[in-house]
Amino acid sequence: MPLFSKLLIANRGEIACRIRRTAKRLGIATVAVYSDADRNALHVREADESLRIGPAPSGQSYLSIPAILDAVAHSGADAVHPGYGFLSERAEFAEALEDAGIAFVGPPPAAIRAMGDKIASKRLAASAGVSTVPGHIDIVEDEGQAARIAAAIGFPVMIKASAGGGGKGMRIAWTEAEAREGFRASRNEARGAFGDERLFIEKFIEEPRHIEIQVLGDRHGHLVHLGERECSIQRRNQKVIEEAPSPFLDAETRAAMGAEAVALAKAVGYHSAGTVEFIVDRDRRFYFLEMNTRLQVEHPVTELVTGLDLVEAMIRVAAGEPLALRQDDVRLSGWAIESRLYAEDPYRNFLPSIGRLTRYRPPAEGARPDGTLIRNDSGVAEGGEVSVHYDPMLAKLCAFGPDRPQAIAAMAEALDGFEVEGIGHNLPFLAAVMGSERFRAGRLSTAFIAEEFPDGFAGVAPGAEERLRLAAVAVFARHAIETRAAAISGTIDNHRRLIGRAFVVQGGGASLPVALEPAPRGFQLDFGPAGRLAIAGDWLPGRRQGVFEIAGETLTVKIDRAGSGFRLRWRGIDLNLHVREPHVAALTRHLRPKVKPDTSRLLLCPMPGILTALAVSEGDAVEEGQAVATVEAMKMENVLRTERQGVVKRVAVKAGDSLAADDLILELA
Structure with missing residues (x-):
């Protein structure tokens, strides 16, 4: 006999899929619930049965106790697992289940x-x-009181929501002005995420x-x-x-x-x-x-x-x-690391990203001969939609190893092999962290990201060795394309194209002449003063990823055609390279660089979301860095600031509007 006959999973995404896997192994049937936005979601497709619980907003679906209780009654489930978030920490939900004679898979x-x-x-x-932690462990009533309490405790302080978790409703304040602004933002987030706007303040421990x-x-x-x-x-x-x-x-x-x-x-x-x-x-x-x-x-x-x-x-x-x-x-045996894959653009200050997953190919899971193991808890599938309504986490990639260095190496390799296209995502950032000397040394704190990437994330700058390896990959790809073209032309009147043996690799501010000689599965490449490399690989034109052996090491590199060149991504490096014949490369000195347009007079929406507040009107004077608008996306509030001083010439939107990335909010004179 199974422990329960039917388990309703009152959640969505990867955690719903993860709970279902264990329930299935235990012989327990599962019931999925879904909002209109999740009708075709993976957790719905995988469950034994599913029930609609309401519209897309979580307050009308996943956070609605009546809707979940109704689903429990209709499904005949005798147990409910809440996962995390949503109703998992709502005592009244657990009590309602107990009153109905339904087992709550959680605490009392x-x-x-x-x-x-x-x-x-x-x-x-x-x-x-x-x-x-020292602090004011009582309800803070308004932003004025927040500023006074913060000053009395001593900056920096942490403003926190009394209910909920997951980073929602939390702000660090270093000044009284930040305490006021942080109070407003935290209260709004807490109200939207948990239905409870109570806040308190405690001392922020530095280097924690x-x-x-x-x-x-x-x-x-x-x-x-x-x-x-x-x-x-x-x-x-x-x-x-x-x-x-x-x-x-x-x-x-x-x-x-x-x-x-x-x-x-x-x-x-x-x-x-x-x-x-x-x-x-x-x-x-x-x-x-x-x-x-x-x-x-x-x-x-x-x-x-x-x-x-x-x-x-x-x-x-x-x-x-x-x-x-x-x-x-x-x-405790061995070492395990988890990297959270988020739908967010690290190159745009990690702002949320929505859209269709045109490609989603996780690395192979399971144990490996070297004693490492890869696990990927995922809640999405290729072709699925990433919505603005919910948390941006798509999956949790885990690597296990006998010790920490082996776990880090396994994670870095798995991140290289993880293919995601169609939306912005943080895979390159996760790879950059794995390659960080500070991370590898274990010198961590909650300020790690701010200190290691003080100006935001702009990708990993390749060193001379990494640049040479990626140049070798580009040459391999160019030769593979030329070989295919020659084979096709060889079927026409027996004429074969000749494939050159000398190229120039250009991109990333460098130009590398290279001569190549065929070798088993690859080439010997001579970059002159830059060095020599042997490369072998399995890449064929049309593939989005290739595995290469270079100088005795294995590299998994993502390869995309970018105009006449290649976009190569590996270990957080994102590099565009052109492989040209020497006489063509010589002509590129006549190309003029593109001039980036000046958008400092425009405030553009950096991500899809809802404009929840607009603090200025046409004719208002604004200072550089002034907070003028707030956009809510994926349950987080984002304060937008002006890049320069000026007067508001035009306001293009109003509070409550749904905005796409790069939509105009206002223009300065």
């Missing part, structure tokens, strides 16, 4: 309520002997690490912790890369943090999977941040180093089974 409502309110949870944590402890408990009073996850690589308070274990903790600190996490869970009568999050300073002093009473996005890295299935454990606990392990049974 009392624990959700106690820990879901961050103000109440900090008070409870302090009473349980857990270290907490964000490290969390996974806990697991049953209904019989048994609780264990499963070690830690390092979640310090964040952007806008949203985690981007996580790993287990942390490269920073020692055994003593791990044990102390685990003990406090378990003590807090016991204090609230916790069962199921949950996470206690801590801020850790440079001296390994740790402070309670919050408790997430649900499955975390980054749970796969814990699964990879413990060998456990946390979704299965949650289902068994919900069915009343005792935990099958005690603390002494928990063993």
Whole structure:
């Protein structure tokens, strides 16, 4: 007999797909729910049955308790797994299910309520002997009070939503003006994401690490912790890369943090999977941040180093089974890293991107001969639509290795092989982080991205060695195209085109003459003073990706035709190269560079979204850097500022308008 006969998954995207996989293995039928925007989504197609729950806005679908309860009744499900986000931390939802006699695959409502309110949870944590961050642990009523409290605590401070999580409703303020602006933005985000606009303020710990402890408990009073996850690589308070274990903790600190996490869970009568999050300073002093009473996005890295299935454990606990392990049974083995694939453009300050996935080809999953393993928890498929209505995360790519360097190498290789086209995405940025010396050394903090990319992400600049390797790939591709053309021409009156042996590779501010000689599966390339390389590969014209052996190393390079040249992408490098005959290359000195148009007088919408606020009118004077508009996209508010001083000549839109990327908002005289 299965643990439950039918499980309704009250969520969408990759987590709904991930829960379904475990339920299927356990012999439990699954029910998907969907909004109008998700009618053809992957989680709907994979489930045994599916039910519509409302329009695209989450408040009318995935956040609607009546709609979900109605779906439960219609489907005959005897259990509900909420995933993360949406209703996963709404105590009234868990209570409504209990009242209906439906098992909630999660913690008791009392624990959700106690820990879901961050103000109440900090008070409870302090009473349980857990270290907490200094701050004003009470409701902040308005932006004036926020500025006064922040000044009294001492800048910098963190303004945070009392309800919810996932980086929504959070802002760091370094001045009173930022405290006022941050209060407004955090309140709006919190209201839209959680239906609860209450905020509080606490001291922002500088050079902090964000490290969390996974806990697991049953209904019989048994609780264990499963070690830690390092979640310090964040952007806008949203985690981007996580790993287990942390490269920073020692055994003593791990044990102390685990003990406090378990003590807090016991204090609230916790069962199921949950996470206690801590801020850790440079001296390994740790402070309670919050408790997430649900499955975390980054749970796969814990699964990879413990060998456990946390979704299965949650289902068994919900069915009343005792935990099958005690603390002494928990063993951490190897190293795991998770990279979150987001629909966002890293070259445009990580702004959200929407559209159709014209190509979506993840790397092959499973164990590899070198002891590494690749896992990809995905919620999309090729041809699917990425909507403006929901979180921009598409998938979670995980790599496991016997140690941290091997896990990083496996992740870098997997990112190289991940093909996504049709929307902006952060694959090149993730690859850049994997190649960062600071990341490889484990010198992490929540300021990592801001410090390593202070001017934003512009791609990885290739060094001399990387440039030479990519030049070799371009020559290989050019020769493959010439060979195909020669073969085609050879079928006509027996005349074959001659293929040259000398070229010039141009692009990226460099020009490299090269001579080539055929070799097995490739060529010997002579770049003169720049060096010699042997290249072999499997690429054929028409393929979007090739695997090459260069100087004894394997490179997986994305290859696209770009006019008469090639666009090559590898390890965060995005390079356009032309491979020309020498006499053609000599003529390029006569080409004039394109002049970039001056758009400083125009405020253009940087991403698709809804214009929620417009702070100026025609005729108003504005200063450089002044906040003039707010655009909401994928549940995040984005404040837009002017690039120069001037007077508003024309306003092209109004609050409430839906805007596409690069739509004109206003023009300055």
